[in-house]
Amino acid sequence: MGMTATEKILARASRRDRVRPGDIVFPKPDLVIVHDGLVVSSKAELDGVGIDRVFDTDRIYFVTDHDVVYTSPRAVERGTQIRKIVKEWGIKHFFDVGQGGHGHIFPIQSGVVTPGTFYFDNDRHCTNAGGIGAVGFRVGTEIATVLATGTVWTKVPPTIRLTLKGKVKPGVFGRDVGFRIVQDLARRGIDLDYRVLELAGDLEQFDLGERIALCSSPTEMRAIGVFIPPSERILAEAKARAKRPFEPVFSDADAEYELDLTLDVSEIEPQVVLTGGVERGVDIAAKAGTSINHAFIGSCASGMYEDLVAAAKILRGRRVAPGVRLFVVPGSELNTKRMQTDGLMQVFVEAGAMVMPAGCGICSSGKMGPVHSGEVSISTAADNVVGRFGAKDAELFLASPATVAASAVTGVVTDPRDFQVFRSGEAA
């Protein structure tokens, strides 16, 4: 019996010929990523034991994405502490405020996370790695153990394969497909807890931005990983950016899956996810026309350059509706720079959107740009549990970047197809 791609990557990192679901392994990561929320507590934990060093100053990346503009005195103090810790430990890859951006986006865009990479991260959204054919495993506060020892116990997860069939309609994006996937899995009572969801089938149609978006919603349903086998196009892009040589990894033809499912994507409509969880998606017709107050494009789920392009296609030459505030949060500083050279920045500014520093943006607990009681928000946030970014009685709809942009322009939930916007790569 063969192995899935995730099993192969875990086996390689664990210096084993093969691993099987349920095995406990101690993988040696190619890199470790820690965000601004866990650096100080990890340091305190290791100080408490007397550990005064990290396992490898060159393989550790400290990123700043959860509170990049320091929205509280405590955050300012934390920033100071982080910079001190970076010096004490000699961390070589430190991305301070205003540098790098979202830790689940810029490492992919800058060729640090490449196809086949295995890494540990404190945050669950490291599943984004699957969008480029890599594996990132979330270990929460046990990232401190990884920082000290270079590994932590890891249970090899089972994999569920989902074959996507057909071509999505124009105006329907990877994010919509992701919403629909989890809606279907929830309806069928399929639990993703600590499973890898591997996608197969007609994947060629999804660019890197959409692949990242596809990784998001299953993660909110507790998947430990989403794996999308990289296409020729993705591999060529990755090769152009890669900081070091890489070897893409694919599942064996006789790999074992816990479940083998299919989904016809050709019938999917643009989705609007109702407040309370990513699996609560409905076709946009059910909510079209609902007034909105708050709109946000960004987050680990939809902060890739491709997402910004999709939104800009609608916003170009148009204005955000009166009474609506639109926040645009590029996933990375690379995106911000490119927006300036490509003219996208001008499109957003002239539309009346507020372009914010790269990072998690509003999705990080609404530290910036929260919603008020009774308001209706439509956004590309990773999640929309009650109170995720502001008042507990606010509506938090989720949708694709195109749907959010279209809604911001009209002031009501709007089908992006009303603006004749097609998928990236296709004629508008």
Added chain:
Amino acid sequence: MSAFQWKLAGRCHKFGHDIPHPGPVIPKHLIAGRYMDPKDLVPHLFSELRPGFPDKCKPGDIIVTGRNFGMGPKMNGYIAMQALGLGLMTETMPFLAYRAALGVGLRVLDTCPGILNLVEDGDEIECDFSTGAFANRTRKIQKTFDPIPEALRELVSLGGTSGFLRQWWEANRPRETAAARA
């Protein structure tokens, strides 16, 4: 490691299905406030579901639950269980909850299918967490579940992550550092 007590014997504290960690296991404000000291947590263990629970249990007792116990990745409730000397057996628990429980050194079996049918609250039960051997002495039932995996027994026997790190550092601390400190 041989001195570690893998077998617990005591009363069964039976709970149902789908009990989330924030709230029912331990009050939300203690999680949000990042309380990690057992003395702050123990008095509030299961306070929403069974007021006075900590006074009704003794070391060796085992909490037995149904499916999906302890939703959420936090460890506060398990710190309280560990401080009280309790064990935990669930029909299922989300992986991150299991990981959090092991991280504080709790003796826990997360996959005990059908165990709710084998016990009633107050039964005298025992479990060897290193072999999975379970017995309900009140009802004369014996069954074997999957034990704590061998690769994780060191972590548990050392009292969880902090004990594990302490031992690791003892073994891996560079010599010159040790000499400099001496």
